[in-house]
Amino acid sequence: MGAHSNDHGHHEESFISKYIFSQDHxxxxxxxxxxxxxxxxxxxxxxxxxxxxxxxxxEKFGILNAFLGDKWAxxxxxxxxxxxxxxxIHGTIMVFFVLTGxxxxxxxxxxxxxxxxxxxxxxxxxxxxxxxxxxxxxxIMVASLFVEGGAASGGWTVYPPLSALPQAMPxxxxxxxxxxxxxxxxxxxxxxxxxxxxxxxxxxxxxGMKMTRLPLTIWAxxxxxxxxxxxxxxxxxxxxxLIMDRxxxxxxxxxxxxxxxxxxxxxxxxxxxxxxxxWFLGHPEVYIVLLPALGISSEIIATNSRKxxxxxxxxxxxxxxIGFLSFIVWGHHMYVTGMxxxxxxxxxxxxxxxxxxSAVKAFNYITTLWKGNIKFTPAMLFSIGxxxxxxxxxxxxxxxxxxxxxxxxxxxxxxxxxxxxxxxxSAIFGMLGGIYHWFPKMYGRMxxxxxxxxxxxxxxxxxxxxxxxxHFVGIAGAPxxxxxxxxxxxxxxVLDLNPMISTFAIIGGAAQLLFIFNFFHSIWFGQKxxxxxxxxxxxxxxxxxxxxxxxxxxxxxxxxxxxxDYSNPDHEEDFVSQIVPLKAGEHAH
Amino acid sequence: MNLFILLVLVLAIIAIAQLTKVxxxxxxxxxxxxxxxxxxxxxxxxxxxxxxxxxxxxGTIYLYVKYGDYLPESASEHGVAVDKLxxxxxxxxxxxxxxxxYFLFTFANKYRFNPARRAKFFAHDNRLEMIWxxxxxxxxAFIIVYGLITWNNMTGPASAExxxxxxxxxxFDWTARYPGENKVFGAADFNLIGTTNGLGLxxxxxxxxKLAEIDHNLExxxxxxxxxxxEGTMPDSYMESLEDQLYKLKRHKQRILDLKENExxxxxxxxxxxxxxxxxxxxxxxxxxxxxFVFRSQxxxxxxxxxxxxxxxxxxxxxxxxxxxxPTITTAEMRQKLGNDKFDYILLxxxxxxxxxxNMKMTVVVDTPEDYAVWLAEQKTFGGDKREKKxxxxxxxxxxxxxxMASIN
Numbered sequence: 001m002g003a004h005s006n007d008h009g010h011h012e013e014s015f016i017s018k019y020i021f022s023q024d025h026x027x028x029x030x031x032x033x034x035x036x037x038x039x040x041x042x043x044x045x046x047x048x049x050x051x052x053x054x055x056x057x058x059e060k061f062g063i064l065n066a067f068l069g070d071k072w073a074x075x076x077x078x079x080x081x082x083x084x085x086x087x088x089i090h091g092t093i094m095v096f097f098v099l100t101g102x103x104x105x106x107x108x109x110x111x112x113x114x115x116x117x118x119x120x121x122x123x124x125x126x127x128x129x130x131x132x133x134x135x136x137x138x139x140i141m142v143a144s145l146f147v148e149g150g151a152a153s154g155g156w157t158v159y160p161p162l163s164a165l166p167q168a169m170p171x172x173x174x175x176x177x178x179x180x181x182x183x184x185x186x187x188x189x190x191x192x193x194x195x196x197x198x199x200x201x202x203x204x205x206x207x208g209m210k211m212t213r214l215p216l217t218i219w220a221x222x223x224x225x226x227x228x229x230x231x232x233x234x235x236x237x238x239x240x241x242l243i244m245d246r247x248x249x250x251x252x253x254x255x256x257x258x259x260x261x262x263x264x265x266x267x268x269x270x271x272x273x274x275x276x277x278x279w280f281l282g283h284p285e286v287y288i289v290l291l292p293a294l295g296i297s298s299e300i301i302a303t304n305s306r307k308x309x310x311x312x313x314x315x316x317x318x319x320x321x322i323g324f325l326s327f328i329v330w331g332h333h334m335y336v337t338g339m340x341x342x343x344x345x346x347x348x349x350x351x352x353x354x355x356x357x358s359a360v361k362a363f364n365y366i367t368t369l370w371k372g373n374i375k376f377t378p379a380m381l382f383s384i385g386x387x388x389x390x391x392x393x394x395x396x397x398x399x400x401x402x403x404x405x406x407x408x409x410x411x412x413x414x415x416x417x418x419x420x421x422x423x424x425x426s427a428i429f430g431m432l433g434g435i436y437h438w439f440p441k442m443y444g445r446m447x448x449x450x451x452x453x454x455x456x457x458x459x460x461x462x463x464x465x466x467x468x469x470x471h472f473v474g475i476a477g478a479p480x481x482x483x484x485x486x487x488x489x490x491x492x493x494v495l496d497l498n499p500m501i502s503t504f505a506i507i508g509g510a511a512q513l514l515f516i517f518n519f520f521h522s523i524w525f526g527q528k529x530x531x532x533x534x535x536x537x538x539x540x541x542x543x544x545x546x547x548x549x550x551x552x553x554x555x556x557x558x559x560x561x562x563x564x565d566y567s568n569p570d571h572e573e574d575f576v577s578q579i580v581p582l583k584a585g586e587h588a589h
Numbered sequence: 590m591n592l593f594i595l596l597v598l599v600l601a602i603i604a605i606a607q608l609t610k611v612x613x614x615x616x617x618x619x620x621x622x623x624x625x626x627x628x629x630x631x632x633x634x635x636x637x638x639x640x641x642x643x644x645x646x647x648g649t650i651y652l653y654v655k656y657g658d659y660l661p662e663s664a665s666e667h668g669v670a671v672d673k674l675x676x677x678x679x680x681x682x683x684x685x686x687x688x689x690x691y692f693l694f695t696f697a698n699k700y701r702f703n704p705a706r707r708a709k710f711f712a713h714d715n716r717l718e719m720i721w722x723x724x725x726x727x728x729x730a731f732i733i734v735y736g737l738i739t740w741n742n743m744t745g746p747a748s749a750e751x752x753x754x755x756x757x758x759x760x761f762d763w764t765a766r767y768p769g770e771n772k773v774f775g776a777a778d779f780n781l782i783g784t785t786n787g788l789g790l791x792x793x794x795x796x797x798x799k800l801a802e803i804d805h806n807l808e809x810x811x812x813x814x815x816x817x818x819x820e821g822t823m824p825d826s827y828m829e830s831l832e833d834q835l836y837k838l839k840r841h842k843q844r845i846l847d848l849k850e851n852e853x854x855x856x857x858x859x860x861x862x863x864x865x866x867x868x869x870x871x872x873x874x875x876x877x878x879x880x881x882f883v884f885r886s887q888x889x890x891x892x893x894x895x896x897x898x899x900x901x902x903x904x905x906x907x908x909x910x911x912x913x914x915x916p917t918i919t920t921a922e923m924r925q926k927l928g929n930d931k932f933d934y935i936l937l938x939x940x941x942x943x944x945x946x947x948n949m950k951m952t953v954v955v956d957t958p959e960d961y962a963v964w965l966a967e968q969k970t971f972g973g974d975k976r977e978k979k980x981x982x983x984x985x986x987x988x989x990x991x992x993x994m995a996s997i998n
Contacts, residue, residue, distance in 0.1 A: 063594055080944040155941045161906060162889040162942060168760070169943040255907025258782040258789065259760075259888040265840045271890055271905055305700070306708040314718050336892065337903045338884075338910030341744035345737050352729045352736075359725040360718070362689060367717070369696040371709035375626045376634035376701070384638075384697050391689045395682040402736040404743060405675050408668075408899040411892065411939045446623035448609060453630070457637060464645065472656035477896030479939040482947035490896075490935060494656055513598075517605050525613070526623070533624035567708040574707060589712060 023124030026547050028131050029109035030442055033435070035131075036102025037516065039138055043093035044509045046086040053078040055502025057484045072150070083483045084153035085171050089145060091156030092179070096186055097141065099289040099427045101134045104190075104228075107292055107434050108197045108221045110442060114540035115215050117206025117557050119550040122199040126192045133189035137182045144178035152179035155481060157282070160253040160274050164245045167260045177246070180239050187232045187239075194232070197225040206539075208559035212316075213578070215538050215563040216309060219316050220295025223323040224288050230327070231284040238277035245269070272337050279330035286423055287326045291319060293430020294361065294390070297383035299563075300437050301365055303536045304380035305372030306574045308564035308589075311364040318357035325354045335403040336410050344403045351401035355394070362391050373567070373574070377534070378452025382433030385460050386426050392464075393422025396471060411481075414474025420467045432459070432515070439519075440533050444545045445526030451518040455511060462508025469497045535575045538563050542579055562589045626702065635701035642694040646687065653683075660896060661927055664934065664955065666915040667743040668899035674739045678732065747881035747913040754872070754880055756936070757788050758904040759887035761945040763936060764788060765872035766865055769970060773853050774883075775862015779906075780844045782887065789887075790862040790971055796845060803842045810835045863972030866965065871952040872936075874916055875961035881913045894939035895953060897923075903940060916955045923955075 022028060049068070052061050060076035067073070072082035109127065113120055121127045144151040153171025154162040158179065166173040201222045205214075214222075241252040251266035253274045258264070302309040309315060331339060331347035365387045374380065396418040399405050409415065432455075439447045476494040478485060485491050485498075532541035539559070543551050557579045565576040570586050582588055621627070663669050700708075755766040755774060764787060768774045775790045781799050782789035814831050817823040850859045874880055884893055886904035893912075894901045902912040924932045938949035956964060 080947075084941065084944065084946075159890055159940070165889070168889050256779040257888055257906050258779045262837075263780045263782060263841060263844075265837060265844075267844075267907070270908060272908060306702075308710065308712040310711065311713045311718050314713070314722075336901050338905060338908060341740065344744075345740060348736055348740065349733055352733050355729050356722060356725045360722055363721040364718075366689070366692050366696060367711070369693070369700055371711065372696075372700045373702050373706055373708040374631075374635075374697060374700050376631050377624070377626055381634060384693065387693055388690055391693070392686060395686055398682055398732065399675070399678050402674070402678065402732065402740075404671055404736055404739040405678060407743075407901050408671060408675075408896060410901055411894075440624075448612065449623055449626070449630070450612060451605070451609065453634065457641075460641065461644075464648075468649070469652060469656075472652050472659070476656065476659040477894075479894060479937060479947075481941040483944075484947055487948060487950075488935070488937075489931065489933075494659055497656070513602070514605065517602060517609075521606070521609060527613075527616070530622070530624070533622075564712070567710050569710055 021128060023120075023128045024547075024549060025109045025113050025121045025124070025127060026442070026551075028127050029106050031131050032102060032105030032109060032134065033442070035135055035138055036098050036106065037519070039093050039097040039102065039142075041512075041516070042142060043090050043098060044512060046090040046093075048506055048509050049078060050083055050086045050090070051502040051505040053083055053483065054485075055499045055505075057486055078483075080483050081150055081153060081170050084155075084169070084481065085145070085150040085175065087481055088153050088155055088158075088171070089141070089151045092152070093141065094424065095156060095285065095289065096183070097134075097138055099423075099431070100228075100285070101138075101186065101189065103289065103292050103427060103431045103434075104197075104221065104224055105131070105134060105193060106431075107217070107296060107438075108193065108225065110438060111215075111217050111540065112197055112200050112221060113204070114441070114543060114551060115218050115538050115563075116201060116204060116209050117539050117552075117559065118200060118204035119552075119556070121196050122204060123196055126196050130189045130192035130196065133185050133192065137185035137189060140178050140182040140185065144175045144182065147174040147178065149173040149175055151175040157275075157278060158242070159278075160242060160245065160271050161257055161259075164242060164253055165257070165259060165264075166246075180243050180246075183239050184236060187236045190228050190232050194225040194228040197221060198229065201225075206556045206559060209578075212313075213559055213562045215295075216298035216312070216315055216319075217292075217295040219319055220291040220298070223319050224291045227284040227288050227291075227323055227326060231281040231288075234277055235281035238274060238281070241277075242274065272334070272339070275334055275337060276330070279333045280327075282333065283330040284323075284326045286419075287322055289423055289427045290390075290430075291322070293386060293427040293434075294319070296430045296434040296437070297365070297386045299538070300379045300383040300433050301368050301387075302564050302566060303437075303534050303575075304375045304377055304383075305368055306375070306566045307368055307372040308566055309364070310367040310370075311360070312562070312564060314360055315364055318360045321357040322354060325350060325357075329354065332401055332403075332406070335406045341403075348401060348403050352398065355398060355401075358390075358394050362387060362394070377436065378447070378449055378456055379433045379437035381453070381456040381460075382429045382436065385456065385463075386429040386433065389421050389425040389429060389463070392468075393418055393420075393426065397422060408477070409474055411479055412474035413470040413478050413480055416480050417467050417470035417474060420470070421464075425463045425467065428463075429459075432456075435519070437534065438540075439522065439526075440529030440545075441540055441543075443523050443526070444529050444547070445522050445524075446529050446533065447522045447526060448518050451514050455514045455518070458511035458514070459508060462504045462511060465504030466501050466508060469501055473497055532577075535573075537565055537575050537577050539578055542577060560588070565589065631702050635698045638694045638697045642690065645690070649686075661923065662918075663897070663899050664916055664918040664923060665898035665900060666917055667739075668914075669917075670739050670742065671899045674735060677735065681728070681732075743913075747911075748879055751879040751881040751913060753883060754874070755883045755885060756893050756904070757885050757887065758891035758893065758938065758942075758949075759787075760889065760943050761938070761949040762869065763893075763938075763949070763951040765868050765951070767868075767965065767968070768861070769864030769866055771854075771856055771861055771864060773856050773858065773861040775860075775865050775971065776848075776851065776858035777862075777885070778845075778848060779887065780841060780848070788867065788885075790865065791848065791859050792862055792972070793859055796848065796859075799845060800842065803838055803845070807835070807838045807842070810838060863970065865971045866968040867971055868968055869951070871954060873954045873956050873961050873964045875958045876916050876919045876955050878958070879913060879915045881911060884910045884912070889942050890940050891938045891942050891949070892940035893936055895934065895936050897934045898953075901939060919955045919957055 062076050064073035065076040072079050149170035152175045162168050163172055163176055244250040245253050251269040253271050254266040254269045298309050329351040332351045335344050473494045478491050485495050529545055542557055559578045560581045567574045663672050757764040777789045778791050779789050781795055817828050884902050884904040886906045891904040900914050902910050924930050934953035936951040936953050
């Protein structure tokens, strides 16, 4: 820990080493965040484009033509292939670039060293590489929107043979190649980051920072990193085999295919193998997205309720249980692939078990609010919103986990509703809450809270307004990834929901402009932050407002208590920083 | 129009910027800090939770009432059990949804900041935690057991009485195949697919014809290569593509030569295909008869989804899949029940498969056994039917549909 000497903060750095090839975790965290916001804007715009088509099919929108040109939106009507490309890239960017890279990248980098009392990450260089792999992979993914044939279009899960055969659809050509390359780089970024996070948390905790004194953010980020390190390599193998099937004539995923007048020279492979490999990452990925958001909200809810998080150890236990279970449930994405029904039963069992630790977490959040003294900062609003989305979206997971029920709602809007609420909204709320909460730590200035309130309420209302009605569209039997539903008489009665959903999507998307303006405005013009604006216990608020290399000017702080001594009756103030020694006769929690 | 939208956006941003500036100024005049939540703001947000909760719950109830029970009652036997399981699940999660959200939002409202009060230091309570681990545990046990019983009943092997129908998918349509009088499907192989044999049924004549076709192509390609070499002026890429072509043809031929004739129920599957019946656009099934669907795909993964029967199974190239069901309500009965004489059961594709994925569908007609027999007798066999009166090839769905519709009415 003594590797960094204290005077690191004083020497001047060049622009390039400070802002571009920075190895400082705080700068890298900001780089991740700004890149993720940029990617998020693209993904939200794509979703609004395809929501226009779904809400008002066949209607002409000048704006679509203006953005997408005559090839993709002739006369302002979205092209069928372009529609699938937008759906695919929206999903890919949101899941990987915003909610994995953006969320973990931002908050793991910012909070791990600051909350455990370390001068920086274990390897600043690996950390820098992690960002640069992330940026390059982001740029490749965005570039894939502009190639001949369009971006990958087979859905974000890119199931072969559709994704393996360029003749199957235009998006399976160059666009798909770029998608795969981007994904390999993305995994490299995740692994570099993840290993670094794990090593840092295990080895660089300051004196007194026992594992049982870690804030729940760190616990969540630790388990997230472990999940990533164990599951992302499987995605790489999955992707590499697909690259080989596409370019080198192998047949891992292909068999008995006749397409475009040709019987392909492939036998013996199985498309289902891809799904097993993909979902072996894909399911832990859900929790890679969700756990950091839950960690962040635990911290924010405890701080702003001025109460200890209820059931700290149970919270850790549930994070571990969810992390473990997430590795043995992937088959619930595959109930209707023809998989042996008995294996399906096993996955029903393991999947439904996840409801138990999830329920414990939800009840613990609510009990934390009980008899609290709640301050509604924008971060707190988003965190309470997260508990609601987590519960609401989680409950419909019970239906989807039940294989007998999944048969009829599999791949319908019911699924779209479920995962957008439980994973999409929850993780976005966690991320936004985190930004409102730690913005003063990142930029030394405050975000405007009035704009924050408006941003939250619009996002909450529109978020549920978009995704909640989709349950009903799905139960009526509307498949997802359809370009147009008007051909199906049996859906007529529920499809009047579509224009409403699209309207909410447009308002919700526009509401994010409030945030983006607030964010960039406040970086330069926000009110100057104080050292500990939220009266919080954790170590990051003991560092000076102005960033210095090595985080603490003098010796590293020593930790004497857990992170949740809020309103402790032994103390006069309603918060006690982790660095305050125990009073005589006071019991450590 | 576009200019107008752009203008509105720019003006909106300027407006926000100006408002923010006014706000910043007034804040510095009043000397308030951004992180200090004013009593007014706290009250506003605390009350907003209640307003939100009422709107959220009212919206939920409205959606349940108006759209909750939209899909008509199940038209298949297992679907009735699925629906029962579904309503138990939906009731349960709906109750939990209301209770948990109610506590969340009312606590948020009730325990708003009050400087005169101090939060209760309440870090854990083993009894409470035990309760809310055990209660979900027991509930899940019930749901798992109930769900798996339903699942096992619907996925077990088909009974001996079950009749088989193959649903064959390709970009972007469906073909239904009936095994004919011998009750055995003819063998099928992707290497034999051609313009007159969309499913690649294997027959001795078919194999011979395909081999002849390949031999002819081989000859042509070899000739082209010889010519190219003799002239020596052709670009390398052209010659390479010919070599490539030659290799592919040879491999294709070898794969066909490797096909082995096999027997099922004492009939050669190479001969069983002649009486198979292939239909497009619309297929019929008899009510009250257990049906085992066998799914195949020609190119990419498709999914056969029949929402009215609570039935779905992926169609995977190279891996045949199965799903059994027993239809219980004929199309005519369902039309009567719904008071909609245009109603039809439908089979659609539910796994994204390309640009026209959203349009890949087939009508399912559930007939009385008598009507079904009449309909089936009218369908052409793959081998060509001597008794056949129809002139059209089965591959013209529009014509087929009108004809069968006429026979129903």
